[in-house]
Amino acid sequence: xxxxxxxxxxxxxxxxxxxxxxxxxxxxxxxxxxxxxxxxxxxxxxxxxxxxxxxxxxxxxxxxxxxxxxxxxxxxxxxxxxxxxxxxxxxxxxxxxxxxxxxxxxxxxxxxxxxxxxxxxxxxxxxxxxxxxxxxxxxxxxxxxxxxxxxxxxxxxxxxxxxxxxxxxxxxxxxxxxxxxxxxxxxxxxxxxxxxxxxxxxxxxxxxxxxxxxxxxxxxxxxxxxxxxxxxxxxxxxxxxxxxxxxxxxxxxxxxxxxxxxxxxxxxxxxxxxxxxxxxxxxxxxxxxxxxxxxxxxxxxxxxxxxxxxxxxxxxxxxxxxxxxxxxxxxxxxxxxxxxxxxxxxxxxxxxxxxxxxxxxxxxxxxxxxxxxxxxxxxxxxxxxxxxxxxxxxxxxxxxxxxxxxxxxxxxxxxxxxxxxxxxxxxxxxxxxxxxxxxxxxxxxxxxxxxxxxxxxxxxxxxxxxxxxxxxxxxxxxxxxxxxxx
Amino acid sequence: xxxxxxxxxxxxxxxxxxxxxxxxxxxxxxxxxxxxxxxxxxxxxxxxxxxxxxxxxxxxxxxxxxxxxxxxxxxxxxxxxxxxxxxxxxxxxx
Numbered sequence: 001x002x003x004x005x006x007x008x009x010x011x012x013x014x015x016x017x018x019x020x021x022x023x024x025x026x027x028x029x030x031x032x033x034x035x036x037x038x039x040x041x042x043x044x045x046x047x048x049x050x051x052x053x054x055x056x057x058x059x060x061x062x063x064x065x066x067x068x069x070x071x072x073x074x075x076x077x078x079x080x081x082x083x084x085x086x087x088x089x090x091x092x093x094x095x096x097x098x099x100x101x102x103x104x105x106x107x108x109x110x111x112x113x114x115x116x117x118x119x120x121x122x123x124x125x126x127x128x129x130x131x132x133x134x135x136x137x138x139x140x141x142x143x144x145x146x147x148x149x150x151x152x153x154x155x156x157x158x159x160x161x162x163x164x165x166x167x168x169x170x171x172x173x174x175x176x177x178x179x180x181x182x183x184x185x186x187x188x189x190x191x192x193x194x195x196x197x198x199x200x201x202x203x204x205x206x207x208x209x210x211x212x213x214x215x216x217x218x219x220x221x222x223x224x225x226x227x228x229x230x231x232x233x234x235x236x237x238x239x240x241x242x243x244x245x246x247x248x249x250x251x252x253x254x255x256x257x258x259x260x261x262x263x264x265x266x267x268x269x270x271x272x273x274x275x276x277x278x279x280x281x282x283x284x285x286x287x288x289x290x291x292x293x294x295x296x297x298x299x300x301x302x303x304x305x306x307x308x309x310x311x312x313x314x315x316x317x318x319x320x321x322x323x324x325x326x327x328x329x330x331x332x333x334x335x336x337x338x339x340x341x342x343x344x345x346x347x348x349x350x351x352x353x354x355x356x357x358x359x360x361x362x363x364x365x366x367x368x369x370x371x372x373x374x375x376x377x378x379x380x381x382x383x384x385x386x387x388x389x390x391x392x393x394x395x396x397x398x399x400x401x402x403x404x405x406x407x408x409x410x411x412x413x414x415x416x417x418x419x420x421x422x423x424x425x426x427x428x429x430x431x432x433x434x435x436x437x438x439x440x441x442x443x444x445x446x447x448x449x450x451x452x453x454x455x456x457x458x459x460x461x462x463x464x465x466x467x468x469x470x471x472x473x474x475x476x477x478x479x480x481x482x483x484x485x486x
Numbered sequence: 487x488x489x490x491x492x493x494x495x496x497x498x499x500x501x502x503x504x505x506x507x508x509x510x511x512x513x514x515x516x517x518x519x520x521x522x523x524x525x526x527x528x529x530x531x532x533x534x535x536x537x538x539x540x541x542x543x544x545x546x547x548x549x550x551x552x553x554x555x556x557x558x559x560x561x562x563x564x565x566x567x568x569x570x571x572x573x574x575x576x577x578x579x580x
Contacts, residue, residue: 103564307523308524311520319501328574330565331567338577338579351503356513357516357517360501360513363497364497379538379539380532380536380537383536383538419519419520433541460542
């Protein structure tokens, strides 16, 4: 074994565990050591749980020796600090939950525990998942491992950076407007947002309930399939989870994509797209046609309204979801002259500026007299955006686009202008509005050495086909094999 | 639909937020920028389009009326900023 254990993927480790060549305990120790030595440079972890991880690794080793393993047994993971883990601090990147120790597990965490995975700790994020750069964290920004002056993306920036920097084998993040796919793209890793309702949201701290989904960030496509397999499926505790059957997500990996019709929406290739991103994505499309796929120009005519739609719906839902943080039952509490003042002081000190901005926007748009003009109108436009996708699926089977209009930008570059930051979500937001799955795979690098991703989107519950296409592309390229200089 | 400073303060109050003095002007401007941007939605004719509430059609999700276990009181109080005799303590309301 010449390569460091921490640099391996789930797909490479699982057979080594099964054959007894490597122990989960060794891999966990290697990662804990690497986190201690290097995480200071990228600030991906909010909470490292060394004792917990070691205990889980020992249990995993025991299960492996008893022949009672799953593909995730012994695999050390980092979890975005937005999903609750029993007994392990969960902050959502916020001061208001700085000391919150959840008394229960999110369903996805419980499933991963049952599968024998190892939890290294909780990773950094934009506060309450609101942001595209991880600069909105109360625990400091994370840095892009490819160039530490640059953002890793957000809101799952900690997850993406940790995977890219080999500070975990894989990670779970959450995606409401692109928060898995965009950081994955900016950090050169794989990121998958499943169909809405595919993965349980029970225990996922809610930002926008009609848009949020949990999904994997991984070093290779097969790993994303393995993780999705473990977490997908109906959950009686999440009434928005769907009873659709869970297929074998690895079954089609390696199959050819000859004749696959790939829709290329003209609205995603206009002004504002960085020429290097455009070049990398167009080269990726060429690779796909080289594999036998057929490109079809399609139109998603309401794309230009997607960001506005999202920033009405998501902030409205957020203002409602974040009303619970009042200092009464959990979280930080600030003193106040009376109850209302306690609420106001607690929330003002506990929430960062971006969170307060979005709560206020949502409160305004839902307030008396404005609901029709904003929330209801945006819900109607959302219906039109979904119709755009339904029309597209009559012509093609997947849609290929850039993930982000630019590669990563510098830390601090966009913090003063929220609207500019919002506009950078343009390519990922439609998938959340339409409820459809999307995956980001590495497809190139900018002249500054920053990663560029290709997004593939598919019809609802079409993750297996999406993974097949993503896998075919990945195996025909070697972008995923490159590692940052960390 | 430009927000005035007073409206911003009113919205902050509804949201149980208190803006720091230096923030009021900044937030007013930023919120107005964003609201001006989302006005874009008014360009679209959405007559007759039903608002999309469920992106994946799932309706009337019910379960049997069976008693299941929940969090015990002790566990529910574990993260309480202030507690007394099995209850959360808050500033006097009445």
